[in-house]
Amino acid sequence: MFQDIEEKLAAAVESQLRAQYNIQLKVTLEQPKQSSFGELAIPVAFQLARELKRAPKQVAQELAAGLKAIDGIASFEIAGNGYINVRLERATYAASLLRNGAGSGQPVSGLKTIVEHTNINPNKAAHIGHLRNAVLGDTFVRMLRKRGRNVEVQNYIDNTGVQVADVVVGFHYLEGKAIDEVQRLIADSAIRFDYVCWDLYAKISAHYKANPDTLNWRAETLHAIEAGQGEIAELAHIVADAIVRAHLQTMYRLGIEYDVLPRESEILHLHFWATAFELLKRRRAIYLEEQGKNKGCWVMPASAFRDQTSSAATEDEAEEDSKVIVRSNGTVTYVGKDIAYQLWKFGLLGQDFYYRKWSSYPDGREVWVTTDRPATQSSPHFGGGAKVFNVIDSRQSYLQDVVVAGLRALGFDEQAEASIHFSYEMVALSPRTCLEMGIELSEEDRRRPYVEVSGRKGLGVKADDLIDKLIDTALAEVEDRHPEASSEDRRRVAEQIAVGALRYFMLKFTRNSVIAFDFHEALSFEGDTGPYVQYAAVRAANIFRKYTERGGIIPDFEAVLTPELLRRCFESEDLWQLLLLASKSDSAIERAISAGEPAHVAKYAFQLAQSFNNFYHETSVIAEQNPDRRNALLWLTNYVRERLLATLSVLGIEQPPYM
RNA sequence: GCGCCCAUAGCUCAGCUGGAUAGAGCGUCUGGCUACGAACCAGAAGGUCGGGUGUUCGAAUCACUCUGGGCGCACCA
Numbered sequence: 001m002f003q004d005i006e007e008k009l010a011a012a013v014e015s016q017l018r019a020q021y022n023i024q025l026k027v028t029l030e031q032p033k034q035s036s037f038g039e040l041a042i043p044v045a046f047q048l049a050r051e052l053k054r055a056p057k058q059v060a061q062e063l064a065a066g067l068k069a070i071d072g073i074a075s076f077e078i079a080g081n082g083y084i085n086v087r088l089e090r091a092t093y094a095a096s097l098l099r100n101g102a103g104s105g106q107p108v109s110g111l112k113t114i115v116e117h118t119n120i121n122p123n124k125a126a127h128i129g130h131l132r133n134a135v136l137g138d139t140f141v142r143m144l145r146k147r148g149r150n151v152e153v154q155n156y157i158d159n160t161g162v163q164v165a166d167v168v169v170g171f172h173y174l175e176g177k178a179i180d181e182v183q184r185l186i187a188d189s190a191i192r193f194d195y196v197c198w199d200l201y202a203k204i205s206a207h208y209k210a211n212p213d214t215l216n217w218r219a220e221t222l223h224a225i226e227a228g229q230g231e232i233a234e235l236a237h238i239v240a241d242a243i244v245r246a247h248l249q250t251m252y253r254l255g256i257e258y259d260v261l262p263r264e265s266e267i268l269h270l271h272f273w274a275t276a277f278e279l280l281k282r283r284r285a286i287y288l289e290e291q292g293k294n295k296g297c298w299v300m301p302a303s304a305f306r307d308q309t310s311s312a313a314t315e316d317e318a319e320e321d322s323k324v325i326v327r328s329n330g331t332v333t334y335v336g337k338d339i340a341y342q343l344w345k346f347g348l349l350g351q352d353f354y355y356r357k358w359s360s361y362p363d364g365r366e367v368w369v370t371t372d373r374p375a376t377q378s379s380p381h382f383g384g385g386a387k388v389f390n391v392i393d394s395r396q397s398y399l400q401d402v403v404v405a406g407l408r409a410l411g412f413d414e415q416a417e418a419s420i421h422f423s424y425e426m427v428a429l430s431p432r433t434c435l436e437m438g439i440e441l442s443e444e445d446r447r448r449p450y451v452e453v454s455g456r457k458g459l460g461v462k463a464d465d466l467i468d469k470l471i472d473t474a475l476a477e478v479e480d481r482h483p484e485a486s487s488e489d490r491r492r493v494a495e496q497i498a499v500g501a502l503r504y505f506m507l508k509f510t511r512n513s514v515i516a517f518d519f520h521e522a523l524s525f526e527g528d529t530g531p532y533v534q535y536a537a538v539r540a541a542n543i544f545r546k547y548t549e550r551g552g553i554i555p556d557f558e559a560v561l562t563p564e565l566l567r568r569c570f571e572s573e574d575l576w577q578l579l580l581l582a583s584k585s586d587s588a589i590e591r592a593i594s595a596g597e598p599a600h601v602a603k604y605a606f607q608l609a610q611s612f613n614n615f616y617h618e619t620s621v622i623a624e625q626n627p628d629r630r631n632a633l634l635w636l637t638n639y640v641r642e643r644l645l646a647t648l649s650v651l652g653i654e655q656p657p658y659m
Numbered sequence: 660g661c662g663c664c665c666a667u668a669g670c671u672c673a674g675c676u677g678g679a680u681a682g683a684g685c686g687u688c689u690g691g692c693u694a695c696g697a698a699c700c701a702g703a704a705g706g707u708c709g710g711g712u713g714u715u716c717g718a719a720u721c722a723c724u725c726u727g728g729g730c731g732c733a734c735c736a
Binding site: 043452481 | 675678697700729736
């Protein structure tokens with residue numbers, strides 16, 4: 001809603017600039033420093049002043065005088081040394097919000113955007129680092145979908161890599177377990193298979209370290225997996241599938257769903273790489289190295305993915321920096337497979353996977369998984385996106401650069417531009433949390449600001465443990481506050497609060513700040529947290545519940561709220577500011593999309609909740625004696641509630657029935 | 660050695676792509692529950708935006724540099 005006014009105003013100023021000064025300029029609008037200055041500020045006079053070589057204030061005055069009246073805008077004022085501040089017609093604005101209702105998102109349209117996230121190695125339980133990835137990705141997807149983008153969610157499964165192989169080594173060589181024994185572990189509901197693998201992975205990693213000679217187990221296992229035949233390959237499949245199921249379950253606890261699970265095994269078996277390899281060779285994007293340490297490998301020259309400015313001093317150095325794509329033994333590296341996969345995402349590979357349905361979510365969404373056998377079911381069409389966001393932590397930016405360079409070297413410049421590494425910093429552990437968890441720290445680590453999670457060492461906070469702990473903490477509080485509710489009911493509310501707290505916690509930090517995970521902070525439900533926002537929504541809902549319980553009738557707002565009534569109501573600065581902020585929800589989401597920053601949505605939700613809580617405290621709605629004013633307050637409450645709920649749903653957070 | 664990221668209140672972080680007097684939350688101190696339930700609200704204290712130089716009407720924001728931290732730079736993924 002707010003965007004409409006912004007667009008109208010910017011367009012009016014731009015045409016005025018053309019008419020008055022014959023200048024073509026893109027006008028940007030700002031929020032005034034203080035709300036008392038008005039609703040919008042135009043700083044364009046500063047830019048103009050330079051070109052016209054005149055004082056900004058004078059230019060602003062001239063420009064403002066020339067601006068014609070715009071519907072919905074009350075006044076232009078000159079302030080500071082050259083701002084043009086804009087005031088809206090409050091009643092007109094409120095009336096348009098009243099007419100248009102809250103709006104219900106945008107219809108889906110346009111070219112496909114692919115968002116790839118989660119991508120956890122299917123060899124152990126998910127941890128908090130994976131949660132950041134999944135919550136960021138999922139929220140970004142929700143933002144895009146809310147604004148009408150056509151989005152496909154992919155969760156890449158590396159089921160043939162070293163990490164899976166290591167757990168298989170653990171079962172097969174270290175513990176001597178046969179397939180049926182492992183299957184019994186998976187089927188046993190009393191144990192968490194992904195937790196078993198978590199420990200086993202740490203165990204085998206330690207074993208390698210103590211007995212380097214046993215590393216040949218890994219090589220043999222990898223070989224068997226790649227060949228895709230025999231007991232070891234079968235075991236790998238069984239383990240990976242079971243872990244993927246566990247991961248999807250963990251993520252579903254947070255409301256995270258996927259459309260398709262592309263697997264590395266299919267990239268291998270359907271020979272995606274062979275196709276990509278031919279392309280790369282034909283376009284001379286890679287070449288066969290004939291000397292140096294990379295002799296016998298197919299490599300991509302460093303010049304393809306490094307800045308030209310930082311070119312190596314000598315050719316030898318350039319060779320050192322080039323990236324091996326195919327090893328001297330003929331096997332392809334991870335990056336090579338990733339180039340093939342990225343090509344497929346854009347529909348550039350010229351071949352496709354087969355698919356079978358993996359499962360369905362309660363809301364009806366289906367997840368499909370790739371297979372190497374012709375399908376028996378007809379599936380949706382996957383891949384072929386126009387834009388691709390890869391949610392991958394920033395430590396892999398070098399590899400992402402190589403993938404993009406691969407596209408560019410093949411002449412797919414447009415797709416290279418449309419390949420976005422949606423990067424984020426890692427989640428580490430605060431030293432305090434390490435101590436709480438009984439993790440021993442060296443003197444050096446203790447002084448660090450944070451300690452890195454390590455799957456190999458089994459060092460980290462498991463996602464499900466954290467969720468369980470959050471639920472327990474919330475449940476204790478809910479039981480205390482609502483002894484009258486049934487225990488299943490309280491459990492459900494505690495779960496909603498836990499998810500709200502966790503998702504918000506993962507989103508409140510901007511992407512490039514390292515999260516030093518701290519239990520004390522993550523388990524907090526006060527202040528800048530998800531439950532704070534949920535609480536505001538619950539309070540708004542309570543007003544309506546209490547009002548109708550006491551026999552109040554909710555009027556037809558459009559019929560009873562006259563322009564005069566709206567004008568009087570929003571003469572109050574506080575009420576007006578609340579309405580205004582609520583009306584900015586879509587524009588907040590749109591801005592967050594262009595900034596690629598889900599944290600902005602979380603911040604907005606918090607501000608709106610804060611503003612509403614203030615209103616809630618200051619203004620009595622139900623007890624308001626004047627029926628006209630009461631109706632206006634009820635409408636305002638309802639409007640804010642709808643915007644708050646819409647924003648929460650973009651964050652993947654629900655409003656509990658009570659708190 | 661090369662590349663990327665970070666440094667803002669005691670702590671954890673925002674700061675809308677260069678704009679007006681730098682903001683939140685936590686913590687500390689003070690005050691507010693007859694209920695639209697205080698997981699809340701109000702107020703106070705707290706800052707040389709790591710240091711320096713530059714760019715211009717204007718810098719937390721851009722450039723350069725220094726300091727201190729983090730992460731990458733495999734024929735692992």
